[in-house]
Amino acid sequence: MNRFRFSHEPIDEPALRAELADPTCGGYCAFEGLVRNHNEGMQVRHLEYEAFEPLAIKEGERILAEAVARFKVEHASCVHRVGDLAIGDMAVWVGVSAGHRDEAFRACRYIIDEVKHRVPIWKKEHYVNGDSGWVNCERCAAPSAHADAEPHTHEHSNTRGQPATRSDHAHAPLVPDYSRQIALKEVGAAGQAKLRSSRVLVVGCGGLGVPVISYLSGAGIGRLGLVDRDKLEPSNLHRQTLYALVDVGKPKAALAAERARSLNPDVDIQTHLVRLDAQNARDIVSQYDLVIDCTDNFSTKFMLNDVCVQLAKPVVFSSVYQYEGQLQVVRPDKAGACLRCVWPEATRDGLVGNCSEAGVLGPVPGVFGTLQALEALKILMNLPGQLGDEMLVMDLLTMSSSRVRAKRASDCPDHATRRSARAGAGAGAGGSVGSSASAGTTFASATSAENVELEFDTLDDALNAVFEIIDIREPKEIVETPLPSPRVRNVPMAEVLYGKSNVLTGKTLLVCASGRRSLATSQDLRERGVPNVFSLKGGVQALRGVALRG
């Protein structure tokens, strides 16, 4: 007995469970999904579910049938609430009866995952602050995907794991499906939306560029710009796997654009059939959020570096040589080291051979281009573990790798240029190179303290202003000077900044001893795109009624 249903009434779990009772089954497994009080940093008050019921039931029953066949379970059932739900209400219930526990667990997991991704259900969240919004049509992070409410084609839609054929879904439009990356908890629908709104420039459509273009198109980047002036040559094909022998002689950027569009029609592909120079680079780069350098010539790399430092755009660099390569991310937007900080004596072309002179094994640029695509996705979605101010060097012949600290140089001419350009000298692209080489090595933080620091006399004042309070001091400090409120969470600074999960769920006030660490942490988080985080000015020392010891 397999049934997929919607319910306007609260879900009656004991009754559903009784329906699945079967004396031949030794295992029963259920999943209950509940309405929680927050999502994506917003405090949720209540929510509404709406479904396109005829199609949703059809797809839901298809999922149950798949689970029964695939995991050899006896019965599977699923109920999803629609209408208005309160915090804590059960939104979805899945139950499975099977001969043994393992099949029951796996089938249950399969059903809830597939229901989340495939069944057309929309959720409207109502927030504490009075706003509301439709969210969580996870498959539909791409706008064109929810133009209608029909089920989409999914490669896992039949029980043998074969791709679904058109006849299985005769009415299904062929749309990109990001479900496999959205399923990652660090990505989710929010990460997909970030990719959708990102613009990435790929400079060079050769060995490094090919994997970058494939992966970023597949991932659903909003706009992808391709720069290359070269035409395809037969000697490219051992490493440039996007192209075909019949395409020899055609411009690579145009060929890559065609392939990328066929991979994912949702991505806006722009081609720039030029060789980048200092004149055109500024105009082109300024149209994008992030640049990926996939060139094999050093003068272009340094020119791109200079332009991106001036425009404060992040760049993911890579170069390969025979069997080895390196990866470096330059973050002028984070006051990081640039290429000239690391290579003050700019390497000239010819000092290090490029592929045509030195030779290269095809997969070597493939590996480094793939790493560039990965690092770009991490930056765009602000995933943990970004390379930061380190250079990755890898020898693929010996499979040895090392990470080298890329230090910001105080006498870097590029940073001097940017400082003078920022100072409003109106210097345009040039600036006065090297004029202030002795100036400090840090830029003023992009997030000024005035916007982040708040003054409260007591913690209760902050709680009354609906702040969640997080004490970022170390455990030892907290023992010495505890805060007089049970509603304060203790999360050490390092955890807040670099922890695996995002601990900030809403409007948050960070507290430390003096207000310095909480200010720096808040500014860092703001610059990483976390809104609504504030620092208690003066820290614990400034609070009334806190006994300071030691």
Ligand SMILES: [Zn+2]
């Ligand atoms: Zn520099």
